[in-house]
Amino acid sequence: MKYPKIYLALDNCFALKRWVEPETWLPLIKDLGYTSIQASYDNEFDMLYNTKEYIASWLERLTAAEKQYGAKVQSFYSGYQTYRTSGLAHPDKRVVNSIVEGWIKPAVKIAGEKNVDMGFALHGIPENIMQNSEKYRECHKKLYRIYSDIGEYARKNGQVRVCVEAMYSPHHTPWTIEGTKEFLKNVYSLDGNAIYTTVDIGHMTGQHKFRKPEKEAIEKSLFNHPIKGYCPLWLGSDSAYAIWMMRLLESWIRNRQS
CATH class of the missing domain: 3.20.20.150 (Divalent-metal-dependent TIM barrel enzymes)
Structure with a gap:
């Protein structure tokens, strides 16, 4: 070659x-x-x-x-x-x-x-x-x-x-x-x-900020971060953010019930 x-x-x-x-x-x-x-x-x-x-x-x-x-x-x-x-x-x-x-x-x-x-x-x-x-x-x-x-x-x-x-x-x-x-x-x-x-x-170097987070990452950010409900992982569209918020709510309800 x-x-x-x-x-x-x-x-x-x-x-x-x-x-x-x-x-x-x-x-x-x-x-x-x-x-x-x-x-x-x-x-x-x-x-x-x-x-x-x-x-x-x-x-x-x-x-x-x-x-x-x-x-x-x-x-x-x-x-x-x-x-x-x-x-x-x-x-x-x-x-x-x-x-x-x-x-x-x-x-x-x-x-x-x-x-x-x-x-x-x-x-x-x-x-x-x-x-x-x-x-x-x-x-x-x-x-x-x-x-x-x-x-x-x-x-x-x-x-x-x-x-x-x-x-x-x-x-x-x-x-x-x-x-x-x-x-x-x-x-x-x-x-x-x-x-x-x-x-x-x-x-x-910053592209990971725009990757869609896994479900586990969302739940971890919700319950382990000092500011509850704060997740620095997703900077996508408004529609995607709405889905993310719904996932957060579902995770919160499941954890409250368990």
Whole structure:
């Protein structure tokens, strides 16, 4: 078996607000021993708050710094800024269109010109949609179509691989392994346009908070916790919480009768 050659890259998020220009953070990363870099849009390179003129200048300076110091940006990725919007899952189409036309398409064109990959986490599902199964399904149908169109745009503008970051809670889909498989499959099934995923292992640390507890865990939390009836295990939907409360009541009645 021939294994792929893998390069360890460093994200420049650590440089936020301190090393804010390519000619300052790139040699710093090279001095740390890295020649492959993931550049964050958050570090003064975001389409939402930078001008076109500045972005063009930034890219020219990046190219010059790459040649001078012998390190290269292999991918662009969003972080803090785009996590703060419902984005592509927003109920108002004007917000969705603004994100697609004002952020994603310019980012794809830049990635294509630089021959690099890119990624983001650009949708969060509002609570009122999360609580309604029909609205939830409809929201995802729209998301699949949006991402399929993004995949097509990326393919036609430099064969850019667009990655959707797997997140860590139910309203940030996809957030499980099976959910991620389903997400990628459903996008691809529309028109054969591929969207990829990025796994952030740090996102897995809190996922146990969203797992449905076993009956024994519910009873234990009811009778053994200092605050009776308090259970920190379930952060699901209102309907699921109602079921949980009913289970608590049933357990309490059984224990009173025994």
